[in-house]
Amino acid sequence: MGFLSIDIGTILFTLLNLLLLFLGLKHFLFKPVNGILEKRQEEVDRKLQEAETAKSEAEAEREAYTQKLADAKEESAEMLRKATRRAQERSDEIVAAAKAEAAAVMQQNEQELERERRRAATALRGEVSGLAVAVAEKVVGREINQADHERLIDEFIDSVGDVQ
Amino acid sequence: MKYIYMLAAFAIPKFLEGPGELNVTGPKIITSFQIGSVTINFTETIILEWIVMAVILGLCIFLTRDLRVRAVSKRQVIAEMAVEAITNLVRDTMGKRWLWFTPYIATVFCFSVFGSLLSLFGLRAVTSDFSVLLSWAAVTFVMITVTKIRYNGLGGYLKGFADPIPVMLPINILSEVSTPAAMALRHFGNIAGGGIITALVYYGLANLSRMIGLQVPILTVGLPAVLSLYFDLFADFMQAFIFIMLTMVFISNAGPADDEPEPESEPGPEEISENAA
Numbered sequence: 001m002g003f004l005s006i007d008i009g010t011i012l013f014t015l016l017n018l019l020l021l022f023l024g025l026k027h028f029l030f031k032p033v034n035g036i037l038e039k040r041q042e043e044v045d046r047k048l049q050e051a052e053t054a055k056s057e058a059e060a061e062r063e064a065y066t067q068k069l070a071d072a073k074e075e076s077a078e079m080l081r082k083a084t085r086r087a088q089e090r091s092d093e094i095v096a097a098a099k100a101e102a103a104a105v106m107q108q109n110e111q112e113l114e115r116e117r118r119r120a121a122t123a124l125r126g127e128v129s130g131l132a133v134a135v136a137e138k139v140v141g142r143e144i145n146q147a148d149h150e151r152l153i154d155e156f157i158d159s160v161g162d163v164q
Numbered sequence: 165m166k167y168i169y170m171l172a173a174f175a176i177p178k179f180l181e182g183p184g185e186l187n188v189t190g191p192k193i194i195t196s197f198q199i200g201s202v203t204i205n206f207t208e209t210i211i212l213e214w215i216v217m218a219v220i221l222g223l224c225i226f227l228t229r230d231l232r233v234r235a236v237s238k239r240q241v242i243a244e245m246a247v248e249a250i251t252n253l254v255r256d257t258m259g260k261r262w263l264w265f266t267p268y269i270a271t272v273f274c275f276s277v278f279g280s281l282l283s284l285f286g287l288r289a290v291t292s293d294f295s296v297l298l299s300w301a302a303v304t305f306v307m308i309t310v311t312k313i314r315y316n317g318l319g320g321y322l323k324g325f326a327d328p329i330p331v332m333l334p335i336n337i338l339s340e341v342s343t344p345a346a347m348a349l350r351h352f353g354n355i356a357g358g359g360i361i362t363a364l365v366y367y368g369l370a371n372l373s374r375m376i377g378l379q380v381p382i383l384t385v386g387l388p389a390v391l392s393l394y395f396d397l398f399a400d401f402m403q404a405f406i407f408i409m410l411t412m413v414f415i416s417n418a419g420p421a422d423d424e425p426e427p428e429s430e431p432g433p434e435e436i437s438e439n440a441a
Contacts, residue, residue: 001189001190001191001192001193001205001207002189002190003188003189003190003356004190004294004352005190005294005295006294006295006298007205007207007295008202008203008204008205009196009203009204009205009206009207010191010205010207010209010210010293010295010296010299011295011298011299011302012204013206013209013210013213014209014210014213014295014296014299014300015299015302015303017210017213017214017217017275018271018272018275018299018300018303020217021217021220021221021271021274021275022267022268022271024217024220024221024224025220025221025224025267025270025271025274026267028221028224028225028228029224029227029228029243029246029247029267029270030247030266030267030270032228032231033228033231033243033244033247034247035231036231036232036233036240036244037244037247037248039233040233040234043233
């Protein structure tokens with residue numbers, strides 16, 4: 001055959017071979033390799049997606065924890081404030097009660113004292129009057145009206161004033 | 165390999181027979197049969213094509229055996245790199261819409277490279293048969309035409325021949341036909357010419373050795389190997405690459421650019437009225 005010949009048979013067979021090799025390459029090289037590349041891409045995408053999800057989840061959790069921590073701080077501060085206030089109130093109450101008690105005791109004491117003083121004054125008055133009557137009896141030698149004397153003495157004492 | 169073959173095929177017989185002549189012939193016809201009035205030749209080229217196909221497919225099957233998503237083998241890395249390289253080349257040259265065309269480009273590239281490299285093994289390069297290149301270029305031509313008709317309509321395609329003025333019709337037809345013809349001839353010429361030059365150099369060196377009285381054609385060592393580096397390795401890859409690049413560029417240029425919208429089938433009523441106004 002000539003060096004630069006155009007042969008219809010060769011052309012037909014070559015086209016057929018070209019088609020066969022095309023199908024062969026498609027089936028034996030491109031399909032499996034592209035399949036595996038796609039699979040790898042999918043895996044990478046999935047991993048990225050997972051990482052993204054995990055990140056957002058962690059973010060949300062962090063947010064929640066921060067919120068909880070702030071809440072807890074707020075709560076503890078509130079509790080502290082309440083306790084302080086209650087303690088203050090309680091101490092105020094105690095002090096007030098103590099003061100009131102002390103005042104009551106003082107008053108009672110004063111009353112007692114007054115009463116004692118009165119009793120003593122009364123007793124003294126009685127005795128003085130009796131004594132005066134006896135002295136007068138002795139001096140005068142006669143009996144004077146006890147009642148009159150007592151009245152006189154009382155007047156005397158009153159005019160002299162209180163012992164204090 | 166080639167050197168050994170050449171030594172056996174040319175040097176020794178020529179040494180024994182004396183200076184002969186170097187015949188440059190086309191592929192041998194193995195058998196031929198008639199279909200109607202057409203003679204179908206079954207040539208050496210087809211057998212060689214089958215060898216090339218078997219090698220390529222065998223390589224593919226070998227490389228894509230036991231593919232894994234992780235912990236990939238070296239074979240798989242090679243397969244993935246090859247597929248990604250050719251895919252990226254098609255995407256960059258033709259645009260995304262032509263990605264489905266990638267296996268064909270890979271087919272032509274592999275066929276061309278391996279077909280040309282047959283010469284390294286002392287076989288006739290598949291690509292030094294013009295009919296083969298013509299077939300491949302014909303596919304490119306059909307793809308160009310189909311793409312043009314698809315995007316411009318049959319009327320638009322035919323009108324394109326009378327563009328810009330009807331006088332250009334013969335020149336336009338010529339330019340349309342010359343595209344695949346030039347592609348086929350360029351590839352064929354490079355590989356076939358390289359083969360002829362290599363054969364001539366061997367032949368010449370062998371005869372030269374004899375002329376200066378050497379018993380063994382020692383001069384055939386060295387120079388042909390260097391030439392083979394260019395004519396077999398470099399030119400083979402170069403021509404395969406040029407062929408697929410031209411195929412991609414011509415076909416993608418036949419359609420609209422990637423970022424342009426798809427052509428509208430019919431202009432809407434508003435557009436018509438606007439045009440009329």
